[in-house]
Amino acid sequence: MTTRSALAARAGELLGPRHTTYVVALVTPAGDEADAVGTDPHGDVELGSVSKGVTGLLWRDAVAxxxxxxxxxxxxxxxxxxxxxxIRLSALATHTSGLSRLAPGTHPVRRTWELWREGRNPYREDLPELLRRLDDVKVRTTSKPAYSNLGFQLLGHAVASAAGTSYADLVAQRLAAPLGLTDTYVATSADRLRPGAVAPRNRSGTEVEAWANEAVAPAGGVRSSAADLAVLLRALLDRSVAGADALDPVAPFMGRLQIGAAWLTGPLLRRTVTWHNGGTGGFRSFVGIDREHGVGVALVSACSRSVDGAAARLLAEAGDA
Structure with a gap:
């Protein structure tokens, strides 16, 4: 029987028994750790909306x-x-574009029902179909922030188009390759999942469809592993990742939060943390850094139950050590 590391064991204590498969990474001034339970440190998982943070980095890199x-x-x-x-790309990056959360014609009630009853991936359109649906879009005139998956889908594909490539290739070329992230990629369809892909599961533990899709990728389709997330956390902390100014707040968001390019900064357990979380049909994720104390945590579970509280505790404990 494989012995869990202290990090994996502590994450398991904080997550609780419903979380049977998860990956965790921790970086501190003393070093970097990565481990996994129910898979190995190179098993790839869905990052969900943490993908928006990746898209923010790629946008700022394209500007540079x-x-x-x-x-x-x-x-x-x-x-x-x-x-x-x-619409300015900067407005897309800060959720102030006035776009709706989803593309027109998405039928959220029907898709939610299909997701919960049948475990289906609600994002099934390809990029051309997504663009065709924009004919019926209505842009709100308010400048107040309104979280938009659609906005980040369009931002990522626009940045990729400006670079003359696809979003999946942009992730590979400008994030994964420079940092040596061998497990980080975009699966544009279910048949492009790698052999190490971890199966997603809903709250009851039933396996559901992976969110592998071209159109949604910039908002929720990036996959990674514990090993790669440790490298990414270190690169975020030391700002060696391309587009690192995406982390820097440029506008108020909601409550006491401020937003950079997708990345949120605000108080979390008496710390100032820069973070993004995510959720898909069968995963929950959190990636965050405490720049003042030089620590970062990534936690992703193959279960549709929140990991935010556990990740925040891990981050606070690391900062106190």
């Missing part, structure tokens, strides 16, 4: 490369209807 201007409009890089063409 001169591929998109600081005030670039969406229509300059993606074929969208006139009503959307003038």
């Amino acid at each position: 490369r001169g591929e998109v201007s600081e005030d670039a409009a969406l229509g300059a890089h993606l074929a969208v209807p006139p009503a959307l063409a003038g």
Whole structure:
């Protein structure tokens, strides 16, 4: 029987018995750790909306490369209807674009029912179909933040288009390759999942469909592993990751939170933490760094029960050590 590391054991205590398969990474000034339960440290899991943080990094990197201007409009890089063409990429990155949470015609009630009853992936359209649905989009005029998966889908595909490639290849070329992230990738369809892919499970433990899809990838389709997440956390902390200024707050978000390019910064258990969390049909995720204390935590469970509290505790305990 494999002996759990102290890190994996502590994560298990905080998560509780419903979480039987999870990956965890911890970085501190003393070093980096990565472990997994129910898989191995290289088993890849769905990051869910932590993918938005990846897209934020890629956008800021594209600005630094001169591929998109600081005030670039969406229509300059993606074929969208006139009503959307003038939306700034910066507004997409801070959830202030006025776009709805989902694309028109998504039928959230039906898809939610299919997800919970049948375990189906609710994001089944490819990129051309997503773009076709934009004809009916309505843009709100308010500047108040409104969380939008659609906004980040369009942001990621616009940045990829500006680079002359696909979003999946952009992740591979500009995030995974430079950092040596061998387990980090975008599965654009279920048949492109790698052999080490961890199966997603809902709250009752039933296996459900993976969220492997081209269109949703920039908002929720990046996969990674415990080993890779440790490397990414270190790169976020020392700002060696491309587009690191995505972490820096530029606008108020909600409550006491501020937002950079997707990444949220605010108080968490008496710490100031920069973070993003996520959820899919069968995973919950959290990636966060406490820059003042030089610590970071990533926790992803193959279960649709929140991991946020456990991850926050791990981060606070690491900062207190």
